[in-house]
Amino acid sequence: MALTTTHEWHEMPLDAPFTISRGTREVSENAVVRVEDGDGREGIGGATPTEYYGETRVSMEDVLPDLLAAVESVGDPHNAQRVERRLREVAGGPREHPAARAAVSIAVHDLAAKRLGVPLYRQFGLDPGEAPPSCHTVGLASTEEMRERAVDLATAGFDRLKLKLGTSRDVEVVSTVRAAVPDATLHVDANGAWGVAEAVEMTSVLADHDVAFVEQPVPADDPELLAQVADASPIPVAADESCLVAADVPDVADVVDIVVVKIAKAGGIRPATRAIHTARAHGLDVMLGCMTESNASIAAGCHLAPLCEWVDLDGSLLLADDPVDGVPMPGGRIELARQDRPGTGASVR
Ligand SMILES: [Mg+2]
Known part of the structure; x- marks a missing residue:
C-alpha cells in the first residue's frame, strides 16, 4: 500500500x-x-x-x-x-x-x-490490569524543594516516587524525603554519579530508609564497577545506562537485579519488547523507563507496561503542557483499559 x-x-x-x-x-x-x-x-x-x-x-x-x-x-x-x-x-x-x-x-x-x-496492548495480547503504576520522578534540587515536591506528588496520589541523586547532599535528601513521605515506595537514580566506595556506602543508607532499589549507581563505562557495588549492596541494583539493548542483558544478568528498558534506548517497540523478554528470561525484573518526552512516545510505553514490574513513564508529566494527549495516568495509575481508542491513544491537540 x-x-x-x-x-x-x-x-x-x-x-x-x-x-x-x-x-x-x-x-x-x-x-x-x-x-x-x-x-x-x-x-x-x-x-x-x-x-x-x-x-x-x-x-x-x-x-x-x-x-x-x-x-x-x-x-x-x-x-x-x-x-x-x-x-x-x-x-x-x-x-x-x-x-x-x-x-x-x-x-x-x-x-x-x-x-x-x-488498542496496541490488545494487539500484543496483554492484560491491562497487569500494568504497574508509574513512578513520578523528583529531579535534583535543594533538599527543601525535593521534600516539597515529594509531598505534593504523594498528595496528588503518586505512591511510587523516584529521587534523582548525585550531589554531596544525597544522605540528607533521602532521609528528609523519606520522613516526609513515609508510605511512598521510593527508588533512586544516581545516573552514574557515584564512585564505588560512595555507592556502597549509599546503598546501606538507602536500605536504612527503605528504598526499594538503586538505579545506575556508578558510571556505565566499566562493568566491573557495577559488579563491585551490586555485590556489596543490601538492596537491588538496576542497570540503565549499562544496558541499552537486548544483547547487553547477558552481560549484566549476573550482576544486577533489574534492567531499565526504554523504547528510545532500544530503538523501537520490537527491540524494547525483546530486551524485556531477554531480561525476564535471565530472571531479572524490568523497569520500563522513558526520556523527558511527550505522549507521542510515552503513550506507546504504556502499552508495554503490563510486561514489567516497575514503570517510570512520567516524561509527559514533566512537561508544562504536552500538546499530545495519551493514556490517562492519574496518580501514576496507567489506565490502559480506559484507553479504548485504537493504536497507542496518542493524538496531537
Ligand atoms: Mg535512569
Whole structure:
C-alpha cells in the first residue's frame, strides 16, 4: 500500500527545570512522526534526542527522512519485522540512532493497530490490569524543594516516587524525603554519579530508609564497577545506562537485579519488547523507563507496561503542557483499559 510520512518538531517547555547528575533540561525537543495509509488513518510516534546516547536534533534530522523513506518502501505497517530490519539497516546497526528509529517504529505500530481497530496492548495480547503504576520522578534540587515536591506528588496520589541523586547532599535528601513521605515506595537514580566506595556506602543508607532499589549507581563505562557495588549492596541494583539493548542483558544478568528498558534506548517497540523478554528470561525484573518526552512516545510505553514490574513513564508529566494527549495516568495509575481508542491513544491537540 502507499504510505506517506512526515515529521515535525515541537519545542516543549518543561514544567520546571529538570536536573539529574549529568545536567539540567528546560525544554524537551520532540520529533513527532506521522505515517498515513491511503484510507485516512494516521499513526503517530515521537522521540526526543539524548546526547548521552549520541543523538541530537541535527542527527535525528539527518536520518529521519531516510528512515521514513524506508517505511514507505516497505509499504506495509503490519510487517513490523521487515520495517524494523530496514530501519536498522538505514541507521547503520542495532545501536545507531535509537531514538530516531523509536519515533518511526512507534508511528508504524500505532498505524497498524489503528488499521486493526484495537488498542496496541490488545494487539500484543496483554492484560491491562497487569500494568504497574508509574513512578513520578523528583529531579535534583535543594533538599527543601525535593521534600516539597515529594509531598505534593504523594498528595496528588503518586505512591511510587523516584529521587534523582548525585550531589554531596544525597544522605540528607533521602532521609528528609523519606520522613516526609513515609508510605511512598521510593527508588533512586544516581545516573552514574557515584564512585564505588560512595555507592556502597549509599546503598546501606538507602536500605536504612527503605528504598526499594538503586538505579545506575556508578558510571556505565566499566562493568566491573557495577559488579563491585551490586555485590556489596543490601538492596537491588538496576542497570540503565549499562544496558541499552537486548544483547547487553547477558552481560549484566549476573550482576544486577533489574534492567531499565526504554523504547528510545532500544530503538523501537520490537527491540524494547525483546530486551524485556531477554531480561525476564535471565530472571531479572524490568523497569520500563522513558526520556523527558511527550505522549507521542510515552503513550506507546504504556502499552508495554503490563510486561514489567516497575514503570517510570512520567516524561509527559514533566512537561508544562504536552500538546499530545495519551493514556490517562492519574496518580501514576496507567489506565490502559480506559484507553479504548485504537493504536497507542496518542493524538496531537
Ligand atoms: Mg535512569
